[in-house]
Amino acid sequence: QVQLVESGGGLVQPGGSLRLSCAASGSFFSINNMGWYRQTPGKQRELVAGISSGGRTNLVDSVKGRFAISRDNAKNTVYLQMNSLKPEDTAVYYCHVYAMNGLREYDYWGQGIQVTVSS
Numbered sequence: 001q002v003q004l005v006e007s008g009g010g011l012v013q014p015g016g017s018l019r020l021s022c023a024a025s026g027s028f029f030s031i032n033n034m035g036w037y038r039q040t041p042g043k044q045r046e047l048v049a050g051i052s053s054g055g056r057t058n059l060v061d062s063v064k065g066r067f068a069i070s071r072d073n074a075k076n077t078v079y080l081q082m083n084s085l086k087p088e089d090t091a092v093y094y095c096h097v098y099a100m101n102g103l104r105e106y107d108y109w110g111q112g113i114q115v116t117v118s119s
Helices: none
Strands: 002-007 010-012 018-026 030-039 046-051 057-059 067-072 077-082 091-101 104-109 113-117
Touching: 002 091, 002 104, 018 030, 018 091, 018 113, 030 067, 030 077, 046 067, 046 077, 057 067, 077 091
Parallel strands: 010 113
Antiparallel strands: 002 018, 018 077, 030 046, 030 091, 046 057, 067 077, 091 104, 091 113
C-alpha cells in the first residue's frame, strides 16, 4: 500500500501562515499528479491546488495570490504554503496523489489535517 502522512496544520490567526506537507511512502513505481483538497462539514470536498509531475500548477481562484503548491520529487513530498489566511480557509485539508503500481495508476488520500483560522 501507499501511505500519505500529512503534517503542518493547526490553529492560526487571520493573516497568518501555515505550510502543509504530505509525504508518500510504500510501494509504487512513480508519483504523478499531486494535490490538496479541503472540506468543511456539509460541503463538498474542494480542489484547492494541484501540481503535475512536470511542475505545472493550478489553484482555485479563492486562494490565488495567497497559496502556493510545490513538490520535492526526491522526497516524494508535496507542500501547500498558505499565507494571508482567512477564516473561510478553515477546513480539513486532504492530500491526494496518483501513483503507478505495476502497469496501473491508482489514487490515494491522506487522512486529513485540520486548519483553523480564528482570532
